[in-house]
Amino acid sequence: MGPNRLHGLTDGVFAISMTLLVLNLPHPHDSAHLAHDLLQRWPSYAAYLVSFLTVGILWIEHHGMMSAVQQVNRRFLERTLAFLLLVSIIPWPTSIAAEYANRGSQATTAAVLYAGVMLLMGLSFAMGWRYLSGHPQFVVARARPALDAGMRRATYGGLVYLLAITLAFVSPAASFGVDAAVAFYFALSRAEVPGLVAQGGEVEAS
Amino acid sequence: MGPNRLHGLTDGVFAISMTLLVLNLPHPHDSAHLAHDLLQRWPSYAAYLVSFLTVGILWIEHHGMMSAVQQVNRRFLERTLAFLLLVSIIPWPTSIAAEYANRGSQATTAAVLYAGVMLLMGLSFAMGWRYLSGHPQFVVARARPALDAGMRRATYGGLVYLLAITLAFVSPAASFGVDAAVAFYFALSRAEVPGLVAQGGEVEAS
Amino acid sequence: MGPNRLHGLTDGVFAISMTLLVLNLPHPHDSAHLAHDLLQRWPSYAAYLVSFLTVGILWIEHHGMMSAVQQVNRRFLERTLAFLLLVSIIPWPTSIAAEYANRGSQATTAAVLYAGVMLLMGLSFAMGWRYLSGHPQFVVARARPALDAGMRRATYGGLVYLLAITLAFVSPAASFGVDAAVAFYFALSRAEVPGLVAQGGEVEAS
């Protein structure tokens, strides 16, 4: 089976997950101090930005992985579904983090939940790389040498959230700081995505 | 008419239905025991997982069916719309099941509603196979022998929900258990989708 | 400019509009008579069904029109945006109709709003046909003779809602009946969409 329709579902889930985040932005009703009420909800904007960036960067990385895939089977589709489940769930820990980020003892729970979902998302992405690494026939020949680098990058990217989970018990703010740092690190990183196939031989364009 | 644009609408409805499920996940406000309040809402997570899996698997199966379709007409589009109506409705019984799954006598209603929507969804998918079976000219030649197997698989997959509906009157928990079992059975099943056309001759790629 | 990307936006708006309807389905909280509370909200289900069908049929008809379009310009894109605005707004009159359909005097307002949006949607679709009719160079040659029939069909389909608006002042129920009749008439109609280009020469597939 060709990968084309998988792209449609994947792009749809990413686009919707990214866009549903907007429903969590604050809308104070009947406010007599609108500017003040909006500004004091700053954790909502920070959470929006970090989640949008994280999901967006992940879309780029996933896009890079898929550009090397020439064929998929049912097992690979199922792994992709598990990954998409975690992508689609992102607005949920984001809205909880936005509300509880600066609420004392409950912030630990929110930070663990947020980093926990991110950890699972990262690992399920790494499992996609791993499956391809074990089934190189699904990948265009010249991208195969990059599969292990892709798996490592995804695994390390995911495991950083273990640090965020641990930190949450000491300082939720530091935990969210790690989440943000991951997003900005990947956003600013100069490294091209491993396995990303250049124009001339791209599967979609062939 | 070629099937290409039908893919766009179908993938969109599937992606949105899967992603809207997130709106039903619990968000306790002003909680002083966030971890506890989140954990006691476990039926929400179970319902999310089962619905996401069911819709995701159905997308794979529908994808398999469509990969063999080379042409569509208005009648087939209308059957597909009926199927998409039932896919798009899934977040509704899911949210009701999540709230009422462990609420004594009301759980029966929730379980009947959930399994009833799943039953209709399965049967409307089977009707798509049946239409193709009666109009084999819409299907690429080498996939035609598999049409009856596809129809049977979809029909049996749907009819299991009759058992879930019946069980709901005895034990709603057992009824939801059947719903979950269907999702995991198809997720773990090794059988490739009948009619799924292999890479070389796929319609989309030609 | 080719019409390909317009398909992506159009299919997205249709898919989302159809799927957002689910947010209006009733979810009684803390109900002690769930079955009863769900059943007495039957206008919600009727409204859901009629709106989903109407938008779905319109997608088929619009798809038929677009399958004959080989090129678009900025004017045509803008007309399509006006049409999509009305498609995307459908969940709004639907939710109001669902709440007020059987609430005495307010039902007239709900029925006028519902049929009014449908009227505008139908007319804006007819304007798309009309633009193509006046610019036949945008349409593949053998579909040009069908343009006038398409415009008439869309115009008549839209104008029926004038009857629904008028009836709303006498009997809101009769007005909603007309809305439903339009949906079912087009759903069951045997006529292929005018201008629908058959497989061999379809623009998308070429």
Next chain:
Amino acid sequence: MGPNRLHGLTDGVFAISMTLLVLNLPHPHDSAHLAHDLLQRWPSYAAYLVSFLTVGILWIEHHGMMSAVQQVNRRFLERTLAFLLLVSIIPWPTSIAAEYANRGSQATTAAVLYAGVMLLMGLSFAMGWRYLSGHPQFVVARARPALDAGMRRATYGGLVYLLAITLAFVSPAASFGVDAAVAFYFALSRAEVPGLVAQGGEVEAS
């Protein structure tokens, strides 16, 4: 990397952002004067219309830019993500503007927020043009002379919102008037999008 999949994500985000605007339309509950209650919420409809138009026109302009792009890299994807973040956020200032547009002193905040988001969206679109202008190898040869015009058009279109922000402190109504004027100016403008590549040589169609 080819631009094809970027189209899928972009169209998805635009379609969802445009369609989520519907969630902000007024739905008075248990109203005894439905027509009156709906009519007095007129700023909601105005905000809906202006936001939908603005995002729709921007989609046309972005579509025009992308039709000239033959290749993308990670830097360009990241700029596009920043642009999509601002597109996806539009329903938020729209809903706040709809509630506070005619509420005395709070209207200034709402008008600044609305025009501020629009300003950032316009500038991030201009940055996309600017990146292409500095990397003409990503653009098909015959569209390169138009890149500077595109960047100027996007920059000027964005900077008008500085006027709207300033005006908000004097008259929020005038500020919203400027927002509306920008939307209608671009909607009615006869100028084709700079860089828009005509059918024969379009990247998508090749």
